[in-house]
Amino acid sequence: MDPAKPRALLEKRAPNCNGFLREDKKEAAAAAGAGSRGDVGGRAGRSTPPVDTWREERARSEEDNELNLPSLATAYGTILRALGEDPGRQGLLKTPWRAATAMQYFTKGYQETISDVLNDAIFDEDHDEMVIVKDIDMFSMCEHHLVPFIGKVHIGYLPNKQVLGLSKLARIVEIYSRRLQVQERLTKQIAIAITEALHPSGVGVVVEATHMCMVMRGVQKMNSKTVTSTMLGVFREDPKTREEFLTLIKS
Numbered sequence: 570m571d572p573a574k575p576r577a578l579l580e581k582r583a584p585n586c587n588g589f590l591r592e593d594k595k596e597a598a599a600a601a602g603a604g605s606r607g608d609v610g611g612r613a614g615r616s617t618p619p620v621d622t623w624r625e626e627r628a629r630s631e632e633d634n635e636l637n638l639p640s641l642a643t644a645y646g647t648i649l650r651a652l653g654e655d656p657g658r659q660g661l662l663k664t665p666w667r668a669a670t671a672m673q674y675f676t677k678g679y680q681e682t683i684s685d686v687l688n689d690a691i692f693d694e695d696h697d698e699m700v701i702v703k704d705i706d707m708f709s710m711c712e713h714h715l716v717p718f719i720g721k722v723h724i725g726y727l728p729n730k731q732v733l734g735l736s737k738l739a740r741i742v743e744i745y746s747r748r749l750q751v752q753e754r755l756t757k758q759i760a761i762a763i764t765e766a767l768h769p770s771g772v773g774v775v776v777e778a779t780h781m782c783m784v785m786r787g788v789q790k791m792n793s794k795t796v797t798s799t800m801l802g803v804f805r806e807d808p809k810t811r812e813e814f815l816t817l818i819k820s
């Protein structure tokens with residue numbers, strides 16, 4: 570028996586980020602290609618965190634950032650001391666402020682709402698072929714470990730008399746990913762935002778990401794990727810539509 574095995578099993582039982590717990594199944598699902606949809610999408614569907622709609626309230630403003638920066642910086646100073654560092658040494662003097670400012674940037678999705686982005690970007694159009702934007706860069710923060718997970722998002726939808734400015738799909742990804750997230754919820758929120766905004770015949774969203782909380786600790790699987798998908802409307806109901814989407818995002 571592989572000596573690494575018992576440890577790996579123990580790791581999987583530890584309270585951990587979702588991506589890590591489910592990684593093996595997801596890798597298998599990803600390898601199975603089209604077959605991954607029902608499984609992974611279905612699992613995301615059973616998770617219960619509230620899924621925001623695109624009409625949500627703004628959680629944070631620029632003024633909040635200014636107001637909260639000092640206490641955030643103080644907190645980072647506490648972290649440095651608790652790690653055994655000397656916050657007074659030269660290299661760390663400005664670190665609490667830098668880290669606080671960076672963390673506000675990493676979570677700037679809280680400062681925007683989907684309706685900010687979609688206003689004036691929805692057009693009436695008789696186009697009824699699939700629209701796909703793939704390889705959208707995504708940078709997010711794991712809400713369980715406060716470390717990044719980064720990857721690509723692929724979005725497809727089948728319009729129903731309305732289309733969205735193409736760059737706006739990437740903006741939707743930006744708004745939801747620049748928050749504390751789990752990959753499953755991120756995937757679902759993107760799909761639901763597009764559905765509520767455009768009422769399309771169907772939407773498919775696939776997210777592939779590498780989680781630093783997996784790569785840098787635990788079993789240190791450098792090249793493992795977590796794949797999640799949400800399929801709505803005809804993307805869920807019609808295997809041919811789903812197949813077309815999955816084929817096109819791979820090509």
Ligand SMILES: [Zn+2]
Pocket residue numbers: 585586587711712713714715780782783
């Ligand atoms: Zn994590």
